[in-house]
Amino acid sequence: MSDDTAPQAAIDAEREKHAHERDDRVYGRTAGDEQEGIPFIGAGPGHPRLLTVAGKEAIEAADLVVHAGSLVNSEVLDAYCDGAELVNSVGKDLEELVPLMRDAYEEGRTVVRLHSGDPAIYGAALEQMDALEHEGVPTYLVPGVTSAFAASATLRTQLTLNETANHVAFTRPQGKTLDSEDDHIADFVGMGDVTTCIYLGTHAVADTMDRLLDEGVDPDTPVSVVYHASWPDEDVIEGTVGDIGAKVDDAGYRASAMVLIGDAAAGAGYERSYLYGGWANGEEPGGNDGETEPETTSND
Ligand SMILES: C[S@@+](CC[C@H](N)C(=O)[O-])C[C@H]1O[C@@H](n2cnc3c(N)ncnc32)[C@H](O)[C@@H]1O
Numbered sequence: 001m002s003d004d005t006a007p008q009a010a011i012d013a014e015r016e017k018h019a020h021e022r023d024d025r026v027y028g029r030t031a032g033d034e035q036e037g038i039p040f041i042g043a044g045p046g047h048p049r050l051l052t053v054a055g056k057e058a059i060e061a062a063d064l065v066v067h068a069g070s071l072v073n074s075e076v077l078d079a080y081c082d083g084a085e086l087v088n089s090v091g092k093d094l095e096e097l098v099p100l101m102r103d104a105y106e107e108g109r110t111v112v113r114l115h116s117g118d119p120a121i122y123g124a125a126l127e128q129m130d131a132l133e134h135e136g137v138p139t140y141l142v143p144g145v146t147s148a149f150a151a152s153a154t155l156r157t158q159l160t161l162n163e164t165a166n167h168v169a170f171t172r173p174q175g176k177t178l179d180s181e182d183d184h185i186a187d188f189v190g191m192g193d194v195t196t197c198i199y200l201g202t203h204a205v206a207d208t209m210d211r212l213l214d215e216g217v218d219p220d221t222p223v224s225v226v227y228h229a230s231w232p233d234e235d236v237i238e239g240t241v242g243d244i245g246a247k248v249d250d251a252g253y254r255a256s257a258m259v260l261i262g263d264a265a266a267g268a269g270y271e272r273s274y275l276y277g278g279w280a281n282g283e284e285p286g287g288n289d290g291e292t293e294p295e296t297t298s299n300d
Contacts, residue, residue: 007094010134011127034058035140038101038111038132040125042118042144044126046073047230048080050150051134055142056080063109066101071116071256073231079269105137108156118146121170122199146170148197151226151258154236157267164271165195165264172207186215187240190263198259202227205259206245212261217241222266226255231268238266 010097029035039058044050051059059065059080069075069090077086088098093287104111107256113231119125148170152159157166174183177200188196189212201208205225219242222232227235237246241261264268 002285006125007098007131010098010131011137014130017122022166029140031141031143035138037138037140037210038105038113038227039140040113040115040119040123040129040141042116042120042146043067043072043076044145045117045147045150045230046076046228047150048073048076050053050145050230051076051080052120052142052144055144058112058142059084059114062112064101064104064111065114066097066111067114068116072114076114081146094128094131098135101134102127102132102137105132112286115144116147117150121148122147122172147229147258148200148224148260150229151224151260154229154234155260155265155267159195159197159260159264161264161270162265162273164260164269165193167191167194169194169196170199171196172199173204176206177240183187183211185261186212186217189217189221190215195263195264196259196261198261201259202248202257203254205248205257208240208259209226209245212241219243221261222263222268224260224265225253226240226260227253227259245265 011076025035036300041055041058042052043055044052058084061083062081064087065077065081065084066087066089069088087100092100101111101113113125113128115123115125117123117252120143125141129141130137148168149161159165169184169188171185172178172189173185185196185198185208188194198208202225209223212221219240221241222240223244224245225248226234227237235251235253236242237247237251279285
């Protein structure tokens, strides 16, 4: 690989290009369209039924599936990758992955890249896509069900709830990748009406809760931890900022869990929305969601 096509140079060049010009495909394609190139597919949280139709069709047609190792439930691979060559991306750097996918694509093989959940959330997909695009290999994204959504479904709740949670934060705790000053979990929880969804924080639940307590967060604030949401060994641990750390430590989970903080995680404390109230019958909206609701024609 020549220097100007090495992944880092390619990423730098593509990143610079994004800052000045928009790709025509942004306006010419929709997210569900079949497109030319290598799809970067969200495999969903784990259950094979939680893959999109677009994702399933692309995987079933693939000769080569590059997947995110243990983050992708092997049941998804078993269900849809019959006969395809499977390559685990864990432990491979871009310098290895990019030529592997490029060469296969240029040989006329059907290549897919499989990420867990949705590639748009802590997926590191764009750098691979940019490096491939720079070498003339088209790429595109196929969305998936992110683990926060699988966890909320498991918990039979919503991440937004009228009066309780007006906002959702997808975040991660400080650690090797994130400096402590860039850890905003206490800010989100402190806002009071945010459901905070913590990715990549299973190993650090107790530390995270200790920091929240130091910041003065109410120890009784509900916290739900969903390990392997939608997998056969899914587990739910419920507690509070004050006691969830010890519970997760006792369970022994160090990875692969979603941590949801806030009343919405427990489905608690919410008020009836205006959607199914007087507004639905044409009456004046009486609450803070009334201003935006009239634009909505469906009851979603
Ligand atoms: C590298 S991030 C990838 C997130 C993924 N792109 C998504 O949209 O869910 C990995 C983290 O996602 C969360 N995660 C992924 N799959 C999960 C599942 N099935 N159940 C609970 N959490 C999951 C965990 O917090 C894990 O540490």
